[in-house]
Amino acid sequence: MFTVFKDYCRADSFWTIKRLLFAFQTLVFPFHCLKCKTYIDPDRSELWTLSACFCPKCLPSDPPLFTSPFCLVCGRLFESPMDGDFVENHPCETCLVNPSSVSRVRAAFQYQGIVKEAVALFKYQSKLCLARVLETYLFDAFDRFFATAAIDYILPIPLHPQKMRRRGFNQSFLLVRNFKKNYESVYKNKPCWRIDTNTLARVKKTLPQTGFDIHQRKDNLKGAFLLAKKANVTGKNILLVDDVYTTGATCNEAARVLLKSGAARVDALVLARA
Numbered sequence: 001m002f003t004v005f006k007d008y009c010r011a012d013s014f015w016t017i018k019r020l021l022f023a024f025q026t027l028v029f030p031f032h033c034l035k036c037k038t039y040i041d042p043d044r045s046e047l048w049t050l051s052a053c054f055c056p057k058c059l060p061s062d063p064p065l066f067t068s069p070f071c072l073v074c075g076r077l078f079e080s081p082m083d084g085d086f087v088e089n090h091p092c093e094t095c096l097v098n099p100s101s102v103s104r105v106r107a108a109f110q111y112q113g114i115v116k117e118a119v120a121l122f123k124y125q126s127k128l129c130l131a132r133v134l135e136t137y138l139f140d141a142f143d144r145f146f147a148t149a150a151i152d153y154i155l156p157i158p159l160h161p162q163k164m165r166r167r168g169f170n171q172s173f174l175l176v177r178n179f180k181k182n183y184e185s186v187y188k189n190k191p192c193w194r195i196d197t198n199t200l201a202r203v204k205k206t207l208p209q210t211g212f213d214i215h216q217r218k219d220n221l222k223g224a225f226l227l228a229k230k231a232n233v234t235g236k237n238i239l240l241v242d243d244v245y246t247t248g249a250t251c252n253e254a255a256r257v258l259l260k261s262g263a264a265r266v267d268a269l270v271l272a273r274a
Protein backbone atom coordinates (compact mmCIF):
# COMPACT_ATOMS: atom_id res chain seq x y z
CA MET A 1 0.00 0.00 0.00
CA PHE A 2 2.82 2.40 0.89
CA THR A 3 4.39 1.79 -2.55
CA VAL A 4 1.16 2.83 -4.18
CA PHE A 5 0.92 5.92 -1.99
CA LYS A 6 4.54 6.85 -2.71
CA ASP A 7 4.06 6.36 -6.45
CA TYR A 8 1.03 8.58 -6.53
CA CYS A 9 2.66 11.29 -4.47
CA ARG A 10 5.70 11.62 -6.71
CA ALA A 11 6.03 15.26 -7.75
CA ASP A 12 6.35 14.68 -11.47
CA SER A 13 4.36 15.69 -14.51
CA PHE A 14 1.57 13.30 -13.53
CA TRP A 15 0.79 15.31 -10.46
CA THR A 16 -2.93 15.92 -10.54
CA ILE A 17 -5.68 16.42 -8.00
CA LYS A 18 -7.12 13.07 -9.01
CA ARG A 19 -3.88 11.29 -8.19
CA LEU A 20 -3.55 13.14 -4.92
CA LEU A 21 -7.05 12.09 -3.95
CA PHE A 22 -6.25 8.51 -4.90
CA ALA A 23 -3.08 8.60 -2.83
CA PHE A 24 -5.06 9.93 0.12
CA GLN A 25 -7.67 7.24 -0.38
CA THR A 26 -5.10 4.43 -0.40
CA LEU A 27 -3.64 5.79 2.82
CA VAL A 28 -6.94 6.20 4.65
CA PHE A 29 -8.77 3.24 3.10
CA PRO A 30 -6.11 0.70 2.17
CA PHE A 31 -6.94 -2.19 -0.13
CA HIS A 32 -8.71 -5.17 1.37
CA CYS A 33 -9.63 -8.46 -0.23
CA LEU A 34 -13.30 -8.24 -1.19
CA LYS A 35 -13.81 -11.84 -0.16
CA CYS A 36 -11.88 -12.43 3.09
CA LYS A 37 -11.12 -8.77 4.02
CA THR A 38 -7.36 -9.44 4.33
CA TYR A 39 -5.21 -6.37 3.76
CA ILE A 40 -3.53 -6.40 0.33
CA ASP A 41 -0.77 -4.32 -1.16
CA PRO A 42 -1.17 -4.38 -4.93
CA ASP A 43 1.61 -3.28 -7.19
CA ARG A 44 0.91 -0.09 -9.15
CA SER A 45 0.74 -2.12 -12.36
CA GLU A 46 -2.00 -4.27 -10.80
CA LEU A 47 -4.34 -1.44 -9.82
CA TRP A 48 -6.97 -2.23 -12.45
CA THR A 49 -6.70 -6.00 -12.18
CA LEU A 50 -8.46 -8.55 -9.98
CA SER A 51 -5.22 -8.78 -7.95
CA ALA A 52 -6.11 -5.38 -6.50
CA CYS A 53 -9.47 -6.77 -5.32
CA PHE A 54 -8.63 -10.24 -4.03
CA CYS A 55 -5.75 -11.52 -1.90
CA PRO A 56 -3.41 -14.23 -3.28
CA LYS A 57 -5.27 -16.84 -1.23
CA CYS A 58 -8.63 -15.96 -2.80
CA LEU A 59 -7.10 -15.42 -6.24
CA PRO A 60 -4.43 -18.14 -6.34
CA SER A 61 -3.98 -18.11 -10.11
CA ASP A 62 -4.89 -16.03 -13.14
CA PRO A 63 -8.64 -15.57 -13.62
CA PRO A 64 -10.22 -17.88 -16.23
CA LEU A 65 -10.01 -15.87 -19.44
CA PHE A 66 -12.14 -16.51 -22.53
CA THR A 67 -9.85 -18.47 -24.79
CA SER A 68 -9.95 -20.66 -27.91
CA PRO A 69 -11.38 -23.04 -28.91
CA PHE A 70 -14.91 -21.56 -28.88
CA CYS A 71 -18.01 -21.49 -31.05
CA LEU A 72 -17.67 -18.71 -33.62
CA VAL A 73 -21.34 -17.83 -33.16
CA CYS A 74 -22.50 -18.27 -29.56
CA GLY A 75 -19.04 -18.22 -27.98
CA ARG A 76 -19.58 -21.58 -26.24
CA LEU A 77 -16.23 -22.83 -25.01
CA PHE A 78 -15.06 -26.19 -26.32
CA GLU A 79 -12.84 -28.44 -24.25
CA SER A 80 -9.22 -28.41 -25.36
CA PRO A 81 -8.22 -31.91 -26.55
CA MET A 82 -6.11 -33.87 -24.07
CA ASP A 83 -3.57 -34.81 -26.72
CA GLY A 84 -2.69 -31.14 -27.22
CA ASP A 85 -3.97 -31.09 -30.80
CA PHE A 86 -4.91 -27.66 -32.11
CA VAL A 87 -8.67 -27.14 -32.53
CA GLU A 88 -9.80 -24.19 -34.59
CA ASN A 89 -12.75 -22.07 -33.47
CA HIS A 90 -15.84 -23.29 -35.28
CA PRO A 91 -19.65 -23.07 -35.04
CA CYS A 92 -21.18 -25.50 -32.54
CA GLU A 93 -23.89 -27.96 -33.51
CA THR A 94 -26.67 -25.94 -31.88
CA CYS A 95 -25.74 -22.81 -33.85
CA LEU A 96 -25.58 -24.76 -37.12
CA VAL A 97 -29.02 -26.28 -36.58
CA ASN A 98 -30.71 -23.33 -34.92
CA PRO A 99 -29.10 -19.98 -35.84
CA SER A 100 -29.54 -17.35 -33.13
CA SER A 101 -30.30 -13.64 -33.55
CA VAL A 102 -26.86 -12.64 -32.23
CA SER A 103 -24.24 -13.06 -34.96
CA ARG A 104 -21.33 -13.58 -32.60
CA VAL A 105 -20.81 -13.62 -28.86
CA ARG A 106 -17.44 -12.89 -27.33
CA ALA A 107 -16.39 -12.55 -23.69
CA ALA A 108 -13.62 -11.46 -21.40
CA PHE A 109 -13.85 -14.40 -19.00
CA GLN A 110 -15.26 -17.86 -18.55
CA TYR A 111 -18.05 -17.70 -15.99
CA GLN A 112 -16.51 -19.74 -13.20
CA GLY A 113 -14.46 -19.56 -9.98
CA ILE A 114 -13.39 -16.12 -8.86
CA VAL A 115 -15.07 -14.45 -11.86
CA LYS A 116 -18.43 -15.82 -10.78
CA GLU A 117 -17.80 -14.50 -7.27
CA ALA A 118 -16.64 -11.12 -8.55
CA VAL A 119 -19.77 -10.73 -10.69
CA ALA A 120 -21.99 -11.58 -7.69
CA LEU A 121 -20.14 -9.11 -5.46
CA PHE A 122 -20.39 -6.40 -8.11
CA LYS A 123 -24.01 -6.97 -9.04
CA TYR A 124 -25.75 -8.11 -5.87
CA GLN A 125 -23.57 -6.60 -3.14
CA SER A 126 -22.88 -3.31 -4.94
CA LYS A 127 -19.09 -3.65 -4.73
CA LEU A 128 -18.76 -0.89 -7.29
CA CYS A 129 -14.99 -0.71 -6.90
CA LEU A 130 -15.05 -3.76 -9.18
CA ALA A 131 -16.67 -1.82 -12.02
CA ARG A 132 -13.51 -0.18 -13.33
CA VAL A 133 -11.49 -3.37 -12.87
CA LEU A 134 -13.98 -5.57 -14.73
CA GLU A 135 -14.38 -2.88 -17.39
CA THR A 136 -10.64 -3.01 -18.05
CA TYR A 137 -10.85 -6.74 -18.84
CA LEU A 138 -13.98 -6.17 -20.93
CA PHE A 139 -12.27 -3.43 -22.93
CA ASP A 140 -9.35 -5.80 -23.61
CA ALA A 141 -11.87 -8.30 -25.01
CA PHE A 142 -13.50 -5.54 -27.07
CA ASP A 143 -10.09 -4.56 -28.37
CA ARG A 144 -9.34 -8.18 -29.23
CA PHE A 145 -12.61 -9.07 -30.97
CA PHE A 146 -14.40 -5.91 -32.08
CA ALA A 147 -11.93 -3.01 -32.39
CA THR A 148 -11.88 -3.24 -36.19
CA ALA A 149 -15.53 -4.26 -36.58
CA ALA A 150 -17.98 -1.80 -38.14
CA ILE A 151 -20.10 -0.93 -35.11
CA ASP A 152 -22.54 1.96 -34.94
CA TYR A 153 -23.97 1.61 -31.45
CA ILE A 154 -22.86 -0.08 -28.25
CA LEU A 155 -25.99 -0.89 -26.25
CA PRO A 156 -25.70 -2.04 -22.63
CA ILE A 157 -28.63 -4.38 -21.90
CA PRO A 158 -31.14 -2.20 -20.02
CA LEU A 159 -32.77 -3.04 -16.69
CA HIS A 160 -36.46 -2.63 -15.96
CA PRO A 161 -36.95 0.83 -14.31
CA GLN A 162 -38.13 -0.80 -11.08
CA LYS A 163 -35.05 -3.03 -10.89
CA MET A 164 -32.86 -0.06 -11.76
CA ARG A 165 -34.34 1.92 -8.85
CA ARG A 166 -33.87 -1.01 -6.48
CA ARG A 167 -30.30 -1.78 -7.50
CA GLY A 168 -29.28 1.82 -8.10
CA PHE A 169 -27.12 1.08 -11.13
CA ASN A 170 -27.10 -0.84 -14.38
CA GLN A 171 -24.12 -3.20 -14.22
CA SER A 172 -23.91 -3.48 -18.01
CA PHE A 173 -23.65 0.28 -18.40
CA LEU A 174 -20.95 0.52 -15.70
CA LEU A 175 -18.96 -2.05 -17.68
CA VAL A 176 -18.73 0.24 -20.74
CA ARG A 177 -18.88 3.68 -19.13
CA ASN A 178 -15.25 4.50 -19.97
CA PHE A 179 -15.01 2.67 -23.29
CA LYS A 180 -14.84 5.89 -25.32
CA LYS A 181 -12.06 7.27 -23.13
CA ASN A 182 -10.19 3.94 -23.26
CA TYR A 183 -10.55 3.75 -27.03
CA GLU A 184 -9.25 7.29 -27.53
CA SER A 185 -6.32 6.64 -25.26
CA VAL A 186 -5.34 3.43 -27.11
CA TYR A 187 -6.08 4.48 -30.70
CA LYS A 188 -5.49 8.26 -30.42
CA ASN A 189 -8.65 8.62 -32.43
CA LYS A 190 -12.35 9.11 -31.84
CA PRO A 191 -14.41 5.93 -32.16
CA CYS A 192 -16.97 5.65 -34.97
CA TRP A 193 -19.48 4.10 -32.54
CA ARG A 194 -21.35 5.61 -29.65
CA ILE A 195 -22.67 4.18 -26.42
CA ASP A 196 -26.43 4.40 -26.41
CA THR A 197 -28.70 3.89 -23.42
CA ASN A 198 -31.89 5.29 -24.98
CA THR A 199 -32.57 3.06 -27.98
CA LEU A 200 -33.62 -0.06 -26.14
CA ALA A 201 -36.01 -0.13 -23.19
CA ARG A 202 -36.88 -2.95 -20.82
CA VAL A 203 -40.63 -2.82 -20.51
CA LYS A 204 -41.49 -6.10 -18.81
CA LYS A 205 -40.56 -7.22 -15.32
CA THR A 206 -38.99 -10.63 -15.82
CA LEU A 207 -38.50 -13.30 -13.19
CA PRO A 208 -34.94 -14.20 -12.12
CA GLN A 209 -33.64 -16.68 -14.72
CA THR A 210 -31.87 -18.92 -12.21
CA GLY A 211 -33.25 -22.44 -12.25
CA PHE A 212 -35.05 -21.98 -15.59
CA ASP A 213 -34.23 -24.15 -18.60
CA ILE A 214 -33.63 -22.57 -21.99
CA HIS A 215 -37.31 -22.67 -23.03
CA GLN A 216 -38.53 -21.17 -19.76
CA ARG A 217 -35.89 -18.46 -20.08
CA LYS A 218 -37.08 -17.63 -23.59
CA ASP A 219 -40.72 -17.44 -22.44
CA ASN A 220 -39.75 -15.31 -19.47
CA LEU A 221 -37.95 -12.81 -21.75
CA LYS A 222 -40.68 -12.63 -24.41
CA GLY A 223 -41.81 -9.01 -24.79
CA ALA A 224 -39.15 -7.77 -22.36
CA PHE A 225 -37.58 -5.24 -24.74
CA LEU A 226 -39.01 -2.49 -26.87
CA LEU A 227 -37.37 -0.01 -29.20
CA ALA A 228 -37.72 3.60 -28.02
CA LYS A 229 -40.25 5.64 -30.02
CA LYS A 230 -37.83 7.85 -31.95
CA ALA A 231 -35.00 5.33 -32.16
CA ASN A 232 -33.86 4.33 -35.61
CA VAL A 233 -31.61 1.31 -36.00
CA THR A 234 -32.22 0.68 -39.71
CA GLY A 235 -29.07 -0.67 -41.30
CA LYS A 236 -27.05 -0.24 -38.08
CA ASN A 237 -24.52 -2.65 -36.64
CA ILE A 238 -25.09 -3.06 -32.94
CA LEU A 239 -22.96 -4.45 -30.15
CA LEU A 240 -24.93 -5.51 -27.08
CA VAL A 241 -23.11 -5.58 -23.75
CA ASP A 242 -24.15 -7.73 -20.81
CA ASP A 243 -22.48 -9.06 -17.69
CA VAL A 244 -23.11 -12.79 -18.09
CA TYR A 245 -24.18 -14.99 -21.01
CA THR A 246 -25.54 -18.40 -20.05
CA THR A 247 -28.23 -19.65 -22.44
CA GLY A 248 -28.21 -16.29 -24.25
CA ALA A 249 -31.96 -15.75 -23.83
CA THR A 250 -31.55 -12.08 -22.83
CA CYS A 251 -29.15 -11.05 -25.61
CA ASN A 252 -31.09 -13.03 -28.20
CA GLU A 253 -34.41 -11.46 -27.28
CA ALA A 254 -32.86 -7.97 -27.41
CA ALA A 255 -31.22 -8.84 -30.76
CA ARG A 256 -34.50 -10.19 -32.14
CA VAL A 257 -36.24 -6.87 -31.38
CA LEU A 258 -33.39 -4.87 -32.94
CA LEU A 259 -33.26 -7.01 -36.09
CA LYS A 260 -37.05 -6.81 -36.43
CA SER A 261 -36.70 -3.03 -36.29
CA GLY A 262 -34.23 -3.05 -39.17
CA ALA A 263 -30.79 -3.44 -37.57
CA ALA A 264 -28.28 -4.95 -40.00
CA ARG A 265 -26.40 -7.05 -37.48
CA VAL A 266 -26.25 -7.62 -33.73
CA ASP A 267 -23.20 -8.94 -31.87
CA ALA A 268 -22.72 -9.34 -28.14
CA LEU A 269 -19.81 -8.67 -25.84
CA VAL A 270 -20.19 -10.06 -22.34
CA LEU A 271 -18.02 -10.03 -19.27
CA ALA A 272 -18.34 -13.76 -18.70
CA ARG A 273 -19.48 -16.69 -20.84
CA ALA A 274 -20.93 -19.69 -19.01
Ligand SMILES: [Zn+2]
Nearest residue numbers: 033036055058
Ligand atom coordinates in the same frame (compact mmCIF):
# COMPACT_ATOMS: atom_id res chain seq x y z
ZN1 LIG B 1 -8.96 -13.02 0.29
Ligand SMILES: [Zn+2]
Nearest residue numbers: 071074092095
Ligand atom coordinates in the same frame (compact mmCIF):
# COMPACT_ATOMS: atom_id res chain seq x y z
ZN1 LIG C 1 -22.65 -22.03 -30.85
